[in-house]
Structure formats: structure tokens, C-alpha cells
Amino acid sequence: MPEAILTARQIDDLFRFMAAVGSALYVFIFGYIVYFAIAFRAKKGDDPNAIGVQVHDDVRLEVLWTILPALFVVLLSIISVKIWYEITLQPANGLVVEAIGTSGTTRSATRRCTARLPTRCTSRSAFRSRSTSRRPT
Numbered sequence: 329m330p331e332a333i334l335t336a337r338q339i340d341d342l343f344r345f346m347a348a349v350g351s352a353l354y355v356f357i358f359g360y361i362v363y364f365a366i367a368f369r370a371k372k373g374d375d376p377n378a379i380g381v382q383v384h385d386d387v388r389l390e391v392l393w394t395i396l397p398a399l400f401v402v403l404l405s406i407i408s409v410k411i412w413y414e415i416t417l418q419p420a421n422g423l424v425v426e427a428i429g430t431s432g433t434t435r436s437a438t439r440r441c442t443a444r445l446p447t448r449c450t451s452r453s454a455f456r457s458r459s460t461s462r463r464p465t
Contacts, residue, residue, distance in 0.1 A: 335411070335414055342411060345407075346404065368380070
């Protein structure tokens with residue numbers, strides 16, 4: 329099987345994994361938002377200035393909502409970097425192909441900076457125009 333197909337399959341699998349986890353998180357979080365909005369809405373006889381029960385210093389909850397997203401990001405990073413390295417590393421038997429696109433019979437001119445460092449190539453004098461345009465006769 330060609331390497332491009334294997335790499336494309338890995339990228340598709342990563343996308344499917346991220347889409348599945350993202351969708352599950354969305355449904356979970358949205359479900360809790362709806363539940364809490366209904367379960368803890370203000371009653372008709374409640375004082376409009378009432379403040380609910382204040383909960384502080386729940387260390388287990390704080391550790392949980394810090395560690396779980398961090399582990400998820402580390403997992404995605406490891407998988408993504410592994411796939412990225414497989415894409416960017418050139419195989420030993422690889423072939424480099426350079427393609428030049430043309431429009432009709434006119435090729436676009438390329439500009440290359442000829443200034444010496446530390447001069448920046450911002451002025452027109454620093455560029456040497458290399459035009460390869462052909463005019464039809």
C-alpha cells in the first residue's frame with residue numbers, strides 16, 4: 329500500500345478520534361447545563377437577592393478538572409506529533425518533484441532577494457526580477 333494512503337488514514341483516524349471526543353464532551357457539558365438550569369432555577373417564593381450555597385476548597389474537584397484536560401492535550405499532542413513526523417520525514421527512496429505552474433503562455437515572474445545580510449529585502453533595489461514571460465508572436 330502506498331505511504332500516502334497510510335498517512336492519510338492516520339490523519340483521518342486522528343480527526344475521527346478528536347471529533348468523537350469533542351462531540352461526547354459537547355453532549356456531556358450541554359446536558360449538565362440544561363440539567364442545572366432546570367434543577368436549580370429560582371422558585372417563585374425565593375428572595376431575588378438570595379445567594380446560593382458557597383462551596384470552597386474542593387481539592388479533588390480542582391485537581392480533576394485540571395488533570396483531565398491536561399492529559400487529553402498531552403495525548404492529542406503525542407499522536408499529532410507522531411503523525412506529523414511521519415508526514416514530514418522524506419523516505420530514503422523518495423523523489424522530489426518541483427512543479428511550475430503556467431497560465432496560458434505567460435509564466436509568472438519570480439523575485440529573489442540579492443541584498444547581503446543584515447540588510448532586509450524590503451526596498452525595490454534589493455530585489456532582482458527574474459521574468460520568464462513569453463509573448464505570443
